[in-house]
Amino acid sequence: MALMEPLASRIRPRTFDEVVGQSHLVGAGKPLRIALEKKHLFSFILWGPPGTGKTTIARIYAEALDAEFHELSAVSAGKDEIRKIVEKGRPTTHEERERINKAQGTLLGPGPSPREARETKPKVLFLDELHRFNKAQQDFLLPYVESGELTLIGATTENPSFEVIPALLSRCRVFVLEPLSDDELTQIIRRADGEMSETAIAWLVGYANGDARKALGIIDGARTLYGEVNEETLSKALESPHLRYDKKGEEHYDTISAFIKSMRASQPDAALYYLARMVEAGEDPLYIARRMVVFASEDVGLADPVALQIANGVFRACETIGYPECAINLSHGAAYLACAQKSRESYDAYQEAMGDVKEHGNLPIPMKVRNAPTKLMKELGFHKGYSFYEKDSYLPDKLKKLKRKYLG
Numbered sequence: 223m224a225l226m227e228p229l230a231s232r233i234r235p236r237t238f239d240e241v242v243g244q245s246h247l248v249g250a251g252k253p254l255r256i257a258l259e260k261k262h263l264f265s266f267i268l269w270g271p272p273g274t275g276k277t278t279i280a281r282i283y284a285e286a287l288d289a290e291f292h293e294l295s296a297v298s299a300g301k302d303e304i305r306k307i308v309e310k311g312r313p314t315t316h317e318e319r320e321r322i323n324k325a326q327g328t329l330l331g332p333g334p335s336p337r338e339a340r341e342t343k344p345k346v347l348f349l350d351e352l353h354r355f356n357k358a359q360q361d362f363l364l365p366y367v368e369s370g371e372l373t374l375i376g377a378t379t380e381n382p383s384f385e386v387i388p389a390l391l392s393r394c395r396v397f398v399l400e401p402l403s404d405d406e407l408t409q410i411i412r413r414a415d416g417e418m419s420e421t422a423i424a425w426l427v428g429y430a431n432g433d434a435r436k437a438l439g440i441i442d443g444a445r446t447l448y449g450e451v452n453e454e455t456l457s458k459a460l461e462s463p464h465l466r467y468d469k470k471g472e473e474h475y476d477t478i479s480a481f482i483k484s485m486r487a488s489q490p491d492a493a494l495y496y497l498a499r500m501v502e503a504g505e506d507p508l509y510i511a512r513r514m515v516v517f518a519s520e521d522v523g524l525a526d527p528v529a530l531q532i533a534n535g536v537f538r539a540c541e542t543i544g545y546p547e548c549a550i551n552l553s554h555g556a557a558y559l560a561c562a563q564k565s566r567e568s569y570d571a572y573q574e575a576m577g578d579v580k581e582h583g584n585l586p587i588p589m590k591v592r593n594a595p596t597k598l599m600k601e602l603g604f605h606k607g608y609s610f611y612e613k614d615s616y617l618p619d620k621l622k623k624l625k626r627k628y629l630g
Contacts, residue, residue, distance in 0.1 A: 229442040230435055233414055234278055241282070242413075242434075243406040244275050247397050254279065254397065258286050263344055265367055267352065267376040267386065270399025273433030276377035277350065279399075284346040289373065292347050296354035297504060297545070301362045307347060308371055345372050352376035353385035354506060356544050360387045367393055380506075401432030410434045414441055415451050422453045429460075474505070478513060481556070486521050490560035497556050501549045511537040514555050525565035532558050571628035578621060585618035 235241045238248040238255055247254045257264065268276040277293075284291040292307045349355070355363070366372040367390065374394060378385060382396055402410070407427050411418065418426075418441075430437035443459035444451045477496055484492035500510060511533070518533035536555035540548040590612075594605035615622050 228439075229414055229445075230438040233410075233438070235282065237286075238279075238282055241275060241278060242409045243402045244279065244399055247399070248279060253395075254283060258283055261287055263287055263289065263346075263373050264395065265374040265393055266395040266397055267374075267378065267382050267391075268397055268399055269378050269380075269382055271401050271432060272379055273430070273435035273437075274399045274402055275434070276399060277348065280346075280348040280375040280377065283375070284348070287346075288343065289346040290343040292345060294347065294349050296349055296351045296359075299349070301359060304347070304363060304366070304372075307345060308366055310345075344370075346375060347372045348375045348377070350377045352378045352382075353380040353508070354544070356541050357387055358542060359544075360390050364390050364393075385508075402434055403432070407432060407434060407437060411437055411441070414438055415445075418451055419453075422451065422456060425453050426456055477503075477505075478510070481510075482513060482517060485517060485556060485560040486564065488560055488562075488564070490557045493556045493560040494553055497552055501545075501552065507540040507545060507548050507552060508537065510552055511540045511555070514552075514559060517559055520569045521564050521566060522559060522562045523565045523568045525563035529559055529562050567629060574626075574628045578626065582618075582620060585620050587618060588616055591616045 241248050294303055367374045382391055404427050408423055411423050426437050440456055440459050441451055444455040448455040477500055481493055481496035515533040515537055518529040522529040532555055536551045539551035589603050590607040592604045594600045
């Protein structure tokens, strides 16, 4: 029996006029609309929450420009998949290359045959979850984007400034998508099922929290499992295992919380269990590793300074290796952090210092520890009396009078 196309795919908009939301990008006179109208093909990154239209916008843009559209997920794809896309249809002889180059030069005017036009279609690569590509994979992709062999449309829920290498980022424009409003999500739900009650729609809008894909997935589940869509069947559909772990939802936060608390309580078995749940659900390994780096300083701290080196090593391994192998690195780090001695002394000391900064503002810095790069500043007493072996506190005078001692 053939699989039914998912609801989200069946009702996917085919033009920018049909897109609900993101009017600041696809509305009249807005950047992507203008690019489409002018047939301007360029690489860009769509950054925004899940279920806000990134895939839809990419498809409409590529199809309207008559480009060859290739879609990959950075979760499972790698260099081989990119190489296959680039080499597909690539001319193999000098004569063939010359003929293709000639066809490209006259593609917008009279001349090329339909076959030549097909052979010279630009290739658009839509790479979902771009942030899951490690540095080596992004480096591999870069020359193809630079040469124009591939036009990249990346989609990510993470800040590209941190997740995309500078060289690739500099060759792409970044467009920020906004969460769908309740009214916009209601429009999409009504497009999917015009017979849903207002009560059921309101319940679903509240649960989906701006994520159209989540809402459509629940509708699809309710209809497939129970034959009708109402509050009861929508609620029951949520119990289906494939809907339980949402990387931006409650299960995501509950599981990472249990993972951190297990390491804090020095319970490696529990920490490894919750880690396994996240890995199995496809959680971003860099997200888990980042939390471990924070934990190494916040909870282990001065009790075991090596913990921070271990955590940073795990992060680096996840960044360069990726799934599935980096799960071994994550388990190594989680076990070490859970078994390590704990001390929040440095963290608590910093919080106390931050409290004084917020309460007292920028208090005058003692003259002896100020920088004195000029002769005038030296004459005014900057840096005067400074010693490597100073016993007197370098804290501002007001805090010295308050006898502040954050650490120890």
